[in-house]
Amino acid sequence: MEAQVVYNKESLLDMDQNFRRELINTISGYKSANLISTENKAKIKNLAIFNSVVHIGANPPLLGFIMRPLTVPRHTYQNIKETGCFTINHVHKGIIKEAHQTSAKYFETDSEFEKCGFTPYYYKNFKAPFVKESRISLGLVFREELQIKSNDTLLIIGEIVHIFIDKASYISDKGTVNLQEAETVSISGLDKYYEPNFLANLDRARP
């Protein structure tokens, strides 16, 4: 029988920093893979991959994501505060390399759109670009930010006001978005990409 691995508070605090980062980033389970796009008032665009998008509620339709501490300039955050909006764009199987590349540290004046091979598009007067290469894109207006005191990260919450789904076949008549057909991927840790395969659709549980 293989040995069980056990960590406790002491070993977690004592362990090598890189080991702990990888351990804690992977042990939280599979995460969503999304490109968040914004621009500032001068229309300089920003595009960055996030694995922390979380469902907050359906009515009103709210999503949130975790923003790391503002100890260095965070363009996504600054742009959201300037324009009041952002877009969340699904990463599909065909664009994982380009999406991952947005995590590189580019110069302030460079746009990840151009550098990583993505095409921005605009909808009416919405002040954040959508990602043309994404198959499912959402436009959100900023609603609130909450400061997490334990480590100075922020939970940023937006309300969905626009949804673009590339093909009608990606959505069922019950409202289910078929992520597998749209080839949306999931992430483990910061750099491991997965393609989920359907196992089961379970009925509403009753005692």
Add this chain to the structure above:
Amino acid sequence: MEAQVVYNKESLLDMDQNFRRELINTISGYKSANLISTENKAKIKNLAIFNSVVHIGANPPLLGFIMRPLTVPRHTYQNIKETGCFTINHVHKGIIKEAHQTSAKYFETDSEFEKCGFTPYYYKNFKAPFVKESRISLGLVFREELQIKSNDTLLIIGEIVHIFIDKASYISDKGTVNLQEAETVSISGLDKYYEPNFLANLDRARP
């Protein structure tokens, strides 16, 4: 060419409530699948499936999850406030039916452990049971709660103080937890379960 599907604020607010719930729950992308276990001071245990566990930070090791509004009794919340701790237990392929069943509305005095076929186990004096059938389990102490004003949900944050990984082969010498080997699943919406297959491990991105 297939038609694109477009929703805007008006159509999102006007649509059938069940359709919107399903749409917004699935359009946020793949989510983690975890059983959160707690007990109250009288040692009545609670076990519930959550798809909103999110990584908050690695140092200190913090995870969070979204708690729905406290308009009805929420045992998970009440127990965390009474004991100051909870456990997060990965759902793997072999226990998805039992894990999903914890979402049924049982009587106050019933324990989902017994009703759904799970076995609690305790570690030292930690005041929340772990799930024996889970292959990766975490013990957390409550750190803070943040109220999301937009819809009265809560972000509950805990610090990881115990980690149990069933087999040494589930973790690499770099700290990577191999979710695929542990057969951890991911969720779309509230009821669709997926088994992710590895696509790529991408190098740290550089300009």
